[in-house]
Amino acid sequence: MTTRQFSPPARTRPGRTVSRSRRAVRRVQPRFTLPAVAAPKSPGDRYELRAPIGRGSGSEVWHAHDHVLDRPVAVKVMDPEHAARPRARDELRDEARRMASIAHPHVVRVHDFGDRLCDTRPTPFITMDLLDGRNLHELAGDERLSLLRALRIGAQIADAVSAVHASGLVHLDVKPANVMVTADRATVVDFGISVPAGSCVSPARPSVVLGTPAYVAPERLTGGLVTPACDVYSLGILLFWLFTGRLPWTVHTTTQLLVAHVRSEPEPFPRRRGVPGEVAELGDRCLAKDPAARPDAREVAGTLARAFLAEA
Known part of the structure; x- marks a missing residue:
C-alpha cells in the first residue's frame, strides 16, 4: 500500500498545552513559584517538582518524581490564586475522582490527590501518568x-x-x-x-x-x-x-x-x-x-x- 501523506498548515488556535517531548521534558516558564517543594527535605515530602511542562486555566502541570514509588509522574498543581477560593479543593478532588472512575488505555490514569504539597500553605494537586509525547x-x-x-x-x-x-x-x-x-x-x-x-x-x-x-x-x-x-x-x-x-x-x-x-x-x-x-x-x-x-x-x-x- 502506498502511504498517502498530508501536511496540515500551522495552527493558530489558542489552547491549553500540556506536553513532554520524546527525548526531554519541555521546559516552560513557570507562572508561579513553589519554593517549598522545589526539592524534598525529607522522605515525607513525597513529590519533587522538577520542571513545569504545561499550564491550563488556574493550574500548572509539572514533571515530578514520586519518592515513595521511585517513578516519574505528572503533577497538576492549582495556582495560589485559585487555591484560595472556597471550593477549590473540592473541585480538584472531584476532577480526580472523575478521572479515577475511568479505566481505559486511552484515558490518562490518575494516581493520587492531595491538598498540601508542603507545610507553608494548602496546595491542591493531582498526580497522574507522565506521558512521553x-x-x-x-x-x-x-x-x-x-x-x-x-x-x-x-x-x-x-x-x-x-x-x-x-x-x-x-x-x-x-x-x-x-x-x-x-x-x-x-x-x-x-x-x-x-x-x-x-x-x-x-x-x-x-x-x-x-x-x-x-x-x-x-x-x-x-x-x-x-x-x-x-x-x-x-x-x-x-x-x-x-x-x-x-x-x-x-x-x-x-x-x-x-x-x-x-x-x-x-x-x-x-x-x-x-x-x-x-x-x-x-x-x-x-x-x-x-x-x-x-x-x-x-x-x-x-x-x-x-x-x-x-x-x-
Missing part, C-alpha cells in the same frame, strides 16, 4: 501525518470518549490540545470541566458553558442539557481539523465562530486527500446541529478503526 495540536502542526496514523489516532480518541460516556460523564473539552500522542497511542487528558451526563448548563460557570470556543457544541450555547452528543460534535470538529488542518468554517473572530456553531452549516468533510467515504459521511453526521442526529462515540470509534484496518 506531545499534544496533538503541536504534533499535527509540526509533522506530516500519514492518513493511516490520522485514522489510528482518531479511532483511539473516539474509543476514549466512548469510555468516558460509558462512565456517565461528558468530557466537554475534547480538542487536540487535550490529546497526548506517544509513539503508539493517543491519550485523552484534562477532565477539569467534565460533568455528569444530563447536567444543566449553568450561567454562573462561564468556563463550563464554553470550554474551548472552536469545539463547543451548539446546544451548549443555547442552554441545552449536557449530553454525550456534545462530545461527539467536538470530536467531529477535531477529525475535520485532523484531516484538513482547519475548522469547517471561515471565520475571523471568536464571536463569528460561536455564531457559526449555532447558525451556519459546516463545510462538508473532504472527499479527497484519501479520506475514506464512510469516514467523511460519519464526520458530517458528527457535526449535525441536532444532537439526536449525531452518531455515538462508539460508532465513531468503530468506523475509524475499520477504515484504519482497511488502509493498513
Whole structure:
C-alpha cells in the first residue's frame, strides 16, 4: 500500500498545552513559584517538582518524581490564586475522582490527590501518568501525518470518549490540545470541566458553558442539557481539523465562530486527500446541529478503526 501523506498548515488556535517531548521534558516558564517543594527535605515530602511542562486555566502541570514509588509522574498543581477560593479543593478532588472512575488505555490514569504539597500553605494537586509525547495540536502542526496514523489516532480518541460516556460523564473539552500522542497511542487528558451526563448548563460557570470556543457544541450555547452528543460534535470538529488542518468554517473572530456553531452549516468533510467515504459521511453526521442526529462515540470509534484496518 502506498502511504498517502498530508501536511496540515500551522495552527493558530489558542489552547491549553500540556506536553513532554520524546527525548526531554519541555521546559516552560513557570507562572508561579513553589519554593517549598522545589526539592524534598525529607522522605515525607513525597513529590519533587522538577520542571513545569504545561499550564491550563488556574493550574500548572509539572514533571515530578514520586519518592515513595521511585517513578516519574505528572503533577497538576492549582495556582495560589485559585487555591484560595472556597471550593477549590473540592473541585480538584472531584476532577480526580472523575478521572479515577475511568479505566481505559486511552484515558490518562490518575494516581493520587492531595491538598498540601508542603507545610507553608494548602496546595491542591493531582498526580497522574507522565506521558512521553506531545499534544496533538503541536504534533499535527509540526509533522506530516500519514492518513493511516490520522485514522489510528482518531479511532483511539473516539474509543476514549466512548469510555468516558460509558462512565456517565461528558468530557466537554475534547480538542487536540487535550490529546497526548506517544509513539503508539493517543491519550485523552484534562477532565477539569467534565460533568455528569444530563447536567444543566449553568450561567454562573462561564468556563463550563464554553470550554474551548472552536469545539463547543451548539446546544451548549443555547442552554441545552449536557449530553454525550456534545462530545461527539467536538470530536467531529477535531477529525475535520485532523484531516484538513482547519475548522469547517471561515471565520475571523471568536464571536463569528460561536455564531457559526449555532447558525451556519459546516463545510462538508473532504472527499479527497484519501479520506475514506464512510469516514467523511460519519464526520458530517458528527457535526449535525441536532444532537439526536449525531452518531455515538462508539460508532465513531468503530468506523475509524475499520477504515484504519482497511488502509493498513
